[in-house]
């Protein structure tokens with residue numbers, strides 16, 4: 001009897017291997033949505049080396065049609081790089097990826113699962129809402145590029 005994942009049009013979700021990375025990066029290049037940085041092969045390789053279960057792929061008939069990274073900080077799981085091939089959208093692929101991420105998060109002991117969502121990405125917002133996620137209070141993402149010049153101190157100017 002064929003396995004559940006071998007049904008036509010029903011992708012399986014599994015952890016990515018290094019052999020998947022060319023296809024993963026190609027998918028990110030064309031389907032990542034609004035992002036400053038779509039993600040590279042060497043970066044994904046470092047992720048797999050450090051945390052082999054963190055990159056999930058949805059595979060339909062041997063083609064990678066979706067990805068999701070499940071990060072873990074010991075308390076929360078953090079979801080990144082949810083991307084589904086345009087021709088595979090609205091077939092529940094992202095939902096399967098997020099369900100699998102939820103199982104991984106539960107296995108790890110996560111008490112919360114967070115997702116990074118661009119405020120202008122209406123399609124993604126529709127998806128995350130449908131998946132049961134909601135916007136978190138007043139939290140904003142704060143970032144620094146390591147090694148970049150620090151802005152001039154304002155305290156000296158105010159003396």
Ligand SMILES: CC(C)(COP(=O)(O)OP(=O)(O)OC[C@H]1O[C@@H](n2cnc3c(N)ncnc32)[C@H](O)[C@@H]1OP(=O)(O)O)[C@@H](O)C(=O)NCCC(=O)NCCS
Nearest residue numbers: 032033083084089090091092093094095123124126127130
């Ligand atoms: C957002 C994205 C991942 C959704 O993937 P998907 O596989 O098409 O989503 P699903 O089929 O699992 O959708 C499940 C439900 O989410 C909601 N949903 C999905 N896409 C939506 C959209 N574009 N607009 C509004 N709601 C949407 C719907 O309720 C949908 O159920 P329905 O199809 O029965 O109406 C996909 O559109 C994508 O890859 N976009 C580009 C990359 C991106 O923006 N990623 C998100 C980064 S945070």
